[in-house]
Amino acid sequence: MRALDIVRLRLRSLFRAADVERELDEELQFHLRQRIDDGIAHGLEPAAARRTALLAMDRIDLAKEQCRDARRLRPFEDLVRDGRLALRTLRRSPGFAIAAILSLALGIGATSAIFSVVNAVLLRPLAYAEPDRLVVVRHGSTVASPSVFLAWRERTRTLDRIGAAEYWAPNLAGSERTEQIVALHVSVDVLPLLGVEPQMGRVFTPDEEHAGADHVVVVSHAFWKNHMAADRDGVGRGVTLDGERYTVVGVMPQSFRFAPFWADADVWAPLVLDSRRADTGASLRVFARLQSAVALPRAAAEMNEVTAVIDREQGHTVAGAEVIPLLDVVVGGVRPALLVLLAASGLVLVIAGTNVAHLQLVRAASRERELAVRSALGASRPRVVRQLLTESLVLGAAGAAAGLVFTFAAVRILIALAPASLPRIATVSVDGRVLLFALGATLAAGLVFGLAPAIRGTRFDVSDSLKSGGRGMGERGGRSALRAAFIVSEFSTAMVLLAAAALIVRSFVSLLAVDSGFDPRNVLAMDVSVTGTRSAMPSVRPEFYRELITRVQAIPGVQSASAINHLPIAGDIWLFPFAIDGRAIARAGERPKATYRVVWPGYFRTLQIPMSAGRDFTAADRVDAPHVVVVNELLARRYFPSGNAIGQRLAAGDLDKPDWWSIVGVVKTVKQASWSEPDREEIYVPYLQSPLYLQNPKSFATYLSVVARTAPGVTPPFAAIESAARSLEPGAVVSHPTTLDRAIASEFVAPRFYMLLVGVFAAVAVVLAAIGIYGVMSQSVESRTREIGVRLALGAGRSQIVRLIMGYGFRLALAGSIVGAVGAIGFGRYLRALLFGVEPSDPATLAVVGVTLLAIACAASYLPLRRAIAVDPMTAVRCE
């Protein structure tokens, strides 16, 4: 009760100060009147009574002050007063205020915007129950085979539930047309282990993991809306996938995405492993939930042991297992890059803060007299420091407000520019955590960068300052040392950022210079699938594709056409172990692997991949002819260094019963999965001889990417190809139309994004550092005007003056660049994630960046220098 009273009264004093003051006046006024009445009652004339009363209360103002003190709110009132004072002083020097606020806005805005990305992508927990207990289990460091997964499921004691998922791209029959969708086959535990309840219906039961009962699906909210018209009674309805009937048993809630890296999966169906118990082909991604009492290292150790046993039993080399937090798998790939960006934006904030501190210090010099007057009038040093600090905080608040506006704008731009490979990028927003971060950044900047100048700037001798009138005193040691330190720190920070930007730009140039091995111009591609149709049957499928390619070749503007299982860059890659005939076959798990491509004749001509030896496939390379392959130059060079690859034989895939194929051609090595990857061995097999494609009824074997080269300037004839496919097979599904140019361009989105951001940060840093050195040089010339005048009067030449002035700025910039070079080498180690084809400590880059910075420093000193040279000795000496 009493505590409540106290709080109420304190708050009232704070926020209703005027009321409290009025009441105090009224109370004392009442007292005065009582006193006058009292005097009159004792027989005084009213005027005399009034005089006596006033005399008795002559110290009333002191009493009032004591009453206010009793309410003990001085610190707050001072704060308000300091705040008002700060606003007034800032309004009087708008140039300074704008420069400072803009600097801070840039720093705070950049850091907060990048933090909002880091927050959404790296920090926010995944939207599953207890997401920190979810893990991914890998066999060795890759996906697992059904045989290993089944053994894991039986034997684990540390994992609560363990489930596997396999990618599936079925064709969904619609009322008008069939289309390809993204789906997953999941074992029965996958959905329950995530802990997300379906919005309607149920997830799978254990029986549904077996053939016969497995034609059930759980669908996403988006699928339910787009394909089932958001039917409330949708559970129990049927959908046709790859020509087979499936019953919808559940609908997941709108927020549900799984798996995080297949976030566009719309349909989940049971994974049936009965017939694949001995399957050792690695194709399963395995997810698990740790038991509640088990820590990750224990689970990892257990799984590793269990897997070693399984490996031995199944006759593999012991690969063991990896247990990785799911969040790491989702964001691990982008974490280094994002942290580099966050650090880079933090450096911008440091430079911005230093700049503001710097500006404050310059101002403190010219305000010395004002502060001296305050001190002389009785303001204590802490009081003056507090006043300067309040100014810093007001600046910080204004900077933060402007910075937040900047953040909101920047976040939109970031989302628009960000590469699709950034997971969860669409969820980036300015939330409470980002605001808190911005607040923290502001406070840190305002306090740290405000405190140093405030303490430095108030260390002066009052009488000296008053006597000299704040003019012509030159710079005192302590302060000019501090400012020199600021310049050095700004230049070293700018150097780090500029070096990072230069390295990233150089990486980008090396990326552009990469030789893809093919000519991507005027080549289009689209996937054509016949899954679930009559044409999918192995007996007619080759005929369908042969006829389709013939018809595509006949489309006006098309110069050549062919097909491949997986498009380079844009498509998947499959790595198969291989062996050379006549040489020892390595143990399973230690065999070399090559990318396995299945192509139609004319593929190399269409992509203009040069043939360095031998021949292309022809229509005669049929299943009944001798089996032939084409390999890339890398494989030929590594395994047949004497150049005799043609005519040699190799086997790929199942090496326990090797099937030997003759090498008939060698082609130039092309980029396979991504632009910046190292080259890999590659084996091309003719479609008409590939058992994997010819006889397999599964959907991966029933689609191909059709490629066509057109004459320059021809609009890619996607529609014509689609109608050609449809006229051959009405149920054919055509998807992913693209051009190779576009597929390659998408490889540059992420590097360009990082280059742009780091480049902008570096540019801002350099501009801020230039402003900083300009400020220091101006101040230095100004305070040395008289010295310069005296020197000139005594016969010094202009060149000596130039050396005198430039020497100072140059030495600072040089020191900054040297410190910065060391920092840049240190920062470079973290930069590696963003670099391609250039070393982080590349001396040439550092040298160029250092020289650039020095040139910028000289340019920024030019104006002050001109002023120094223009000094008229007579005026300068007389100006005191």
Place this chain on the structure above:
Amino acid sequence: MSKPPDLVQGTLDLLILKILALEPLHGWAIGVRLKQVSGDVLQVSDGSLYPALHKLEQGGWIKATWKATENNRRAKFYELTRAGRKQLDQEMANWSRLSTAISGVVRLKQA
């Protein structure tokens, strides 16, 4: 004009609390009452009374309400809170201990 003796440090609070324990009063009346009951011995200056009142109010021992006086002027009346009443008991106990002790010392016979 002879100055009234200074109040012992801290006793003003006790006196104010004691007077307010009898009835709510405004500042002027507290001064008058103090003078009356002490037979003109204790007199509190305006400069001490009001800061003391505000301090007590801020401390939550007394609370104030604006009311009209008998001659119809608005005045700030102070009254004891429950916490104030407890505080008064405590301060009275302290005071009697202190005054007994002081009297004991003062009454020592001089050798």
